[in-house]
Amino acid sequence: MANYTIHYKLSHANGALVDEAWDEPLVFEVGDGQLDPCLEKCVLDAKLGELQTFLLSASEAFGERYDEAFQFMSRDDFPSDFNFELDAAVEFQTPAGDAYVGCIDQIEDGQVRVNFNHPLAGADVSFQVKILDIAS
Numbered sequence: 636m637a638n639y640t641i642h643y644k645l646s647h648a649n650g651a652l653v654d655e656a657w658d659e660p661l662v663f664e665v666g667d668g669q670l671d672p673c674l675e676k677c678v679l680d681a682k683l684g685e686l687q688t689f690l691l692s693a694s695e696a697f698g699e700r701y702d703e704a705f706q707f708m709s710r711d712d713f714p715s716d717f718n719f720e721l722d723a724a725v726e727f728q729t730p731a732g733d734a735y736v737g738c739i740d741q742i743e744d745g746q747v748r749v750n751f752n753h754p755l756a757g758a759d760v761s762f763q764v765k766i767l768d769i770a771s
Contacts, residue, residue, distance in 0.1 A: 636665045639678055640768040648690070648759035660767055671697065677762050686765045693757050700757030705740060708747050719747065 640662045644655040663669040670678065673696050677689040693699055710719070723739045741748035 638662060638664050638770045639766060640770075641678060642765045642767065643674075644761075644763040645674070646761045646763075647755075648761060650761075653755065653760070673697065674762055674764075678764055678766065681764050681766050683766045683769060686763065689762045689764070691760050691762060693759055696760045697753040697755040697758065700752050704751040704756075706737070706749050706751065708749055710745050710747060713747070725749065 640660050642657050642660050644657060645653045647653060661669065665675055665679070673691060677687075677691075680689075681687045713719070713725075719739065719742050721739055721742065724736055725739060727735050727737065729735065735751060737749035737751040738754065739747055740750040
């Protein structure tokens with residue numbers, strides 16, 4: 636697989652910056668998990684040395700937001716010293732050992748609502764990329 640060196644900016648369609656590697660370029664190998672597959676596809680479609688902007692709909696980017704991905708959990712399901720904060724990311728382990736990250740979306744009485752959607756689910760995004768180098 637090829638190694639890419641890129642500059643990039645990922646923004647909501649409204650212009651709010653989400654992530655960037657502009658001062659320090661990102662070096663990654665296709666498929667290594669550093670970039671989401673939807674962004675890797677844009678890099679593969681980009682031309683070396685050209686600054687390009689890809690406008691991705693929610694379905695093309697990180698998917699739609701699903702109500703089923705919101706789960707209510709008891710405060711008792713969390714460690715006793717857990718600091719409950721809105722929008723805090725929490726990692727959960729399944730019995731099989733897989734890890735899932737959710738964000739605390741709502742805190743009421745003894746219940747906590749956790750959002751397991753991707754943080755950018757439901758959002759149209761702009762991905763600006765410039766390929767600096769491609770090495771085999």
